[in-house]
Amino acid sequence: MARKSTLKLNQIIEGDAYQIASALPSESVDTIVTSPPYYLQRNYGSNEQIGQEASPATYVERLTELFRELYRVVKPTGSAWIVIGDKYQNGELLGMPWRVALALKETGWRLRSDCIWHKPNAMPSSVKTRPTTDHEYIFFFTKSKEYFYDADAIREPHVTFSEKSKMKGGRGHFGKRGGTPEKGKNAGDNNLHDGRWDQAFHPKGRNKRTVWSISLSKFRKAHFAVFPESLVENCVQASCPPGGVVLDPFSGAATTLVVAQKLGRNYLGIDCVPEYCDLGRQRLKNSELDTQ
Numbered sequence: 001m002a003r004k005s006t007l008k009l010n011q012i013i014e015g016d017a018y019q020i021a022s023a024l025p026s027e028s029v030d031t032i033v034t035s036p037p038y039y040l041q042r043n044y045g046s047n048e049q050i051g052q053e054a055s056p057a058t059y060v061e062r063l064t065e066l067f068r069e070l071y072r073v074v075k076p077t078g079s080a081w082i083v084i085g086d087k088y089q090n091g092e093l094l095g096m097p098w099r100v101a102l103a104l105k106e107t108g109w110r111l112r113s114d115c116i117w118h119k120p121n122a123m124p125s126s127v128k129t130r131p132t133t134d135h136e137y138i139f140f141f142t143k144s145k146e147y148f149y150d151a152d153a154i155r156e157p158h159v160t161f162s163e164k165s166k167m168k169g170g171r172g173h174f175g176k177r178g179g180t181p182e183k184g185k186n187a188g189d190n191n192l193h194d195g196r197w198d199q200a201f202h203p204k205g206r207n208k209r210t211v212w213s214i215s216l217s218k219f220r221k222a223h224f225a226v227f228p229e230s231l232v233e234n235c236v237q238a239s240c241p242p243g244g245v246v247l248d249p250f251s252g253a254a255t256t257l258v259v260a261q262k263l264g265r266n267y268l269g270i271d272c273v274p275e276y277c278d279l280g281r282q283r284l285k286n287s288e289l290d291t292q
């Protein structure tokens, strides 16, 4: 497919992610937020689908080929958030997320973070010989050393002064302005170290942590698991400036795209199953999120 010189935004393109990505203009996307089909998880009934390869190595190769192309497509300040789960075969964990992550590093993508998506309402399982899995990985990659990242947009509440904390009670812990906990109401507690704690606490909250505890989406119109809205919000707000472009090369029910639209970003989706492209377009038209 011939490479396009301009990007027609805010649409879902039907076809194979690699073929479509190869035709996209270079350096045109701010961030990718996506979840590839997991290895041997689901048959989407398409000849072009990824996920049904005979070996883990072939699966990794196909994703690597795609992300090599997507590396070209993102801007020099751009990034990719990849949500990916693992697979058991004959009772053994294959380690698919890390196989993919390490292969992408070899192609030039810089791995910045391995976040854990903890699912507090994960399906119970009948296994008795190992713990029940209730997490997936969210890998954060960037194209370059310098990249767009708005840490303030996704800060989380400090826990130090919350109900969960032994230090609830707020700034009284510091004594007077510029004080430290040792000089405040906890004076004499030798578990505390002498630091400028009140300056260490950012007024907008603490920096985002790597474990994200987010319940599964309630959206039921797709035959596969869709992203929870707040997971995508974190990625878009941190990595795409307002008015920028978010790409999901496996857009499915278009959760990434609907969130991008809601947050005032442009979007582009790709999916090889016509039925899912239609479902996504309908959802975009109605701005339909999982809470509705």
Ligand SMILES: C[S@@+](CC[C@H](N)C(=O)[O-])C[C@H]1O[C@@H](n2cnc3c(N)ncnc32)[C@H](O)[C@@H]1O
Pocket (backbone or CB within 6 Å): 015, 016, 017, 018, 034, 035, 036, 037, 038, 044, 048, 049, 050, 051, 222, 224, 225, 226, 227, 249, 250, 251, 252, 253, 254, 255, 256, 270, 271, 272, 273, 276
């Ligand atoms: C796990 S689902 C994505 C769900 C999505 N994150 C959401 O919130 O709705 C994976 C999607 O990848 C699509 N897909 C599989 N192989 C593909 C390929 N080679 N090119 C494009 N899309 C593909 C499937 O049709 C499916 O819709």
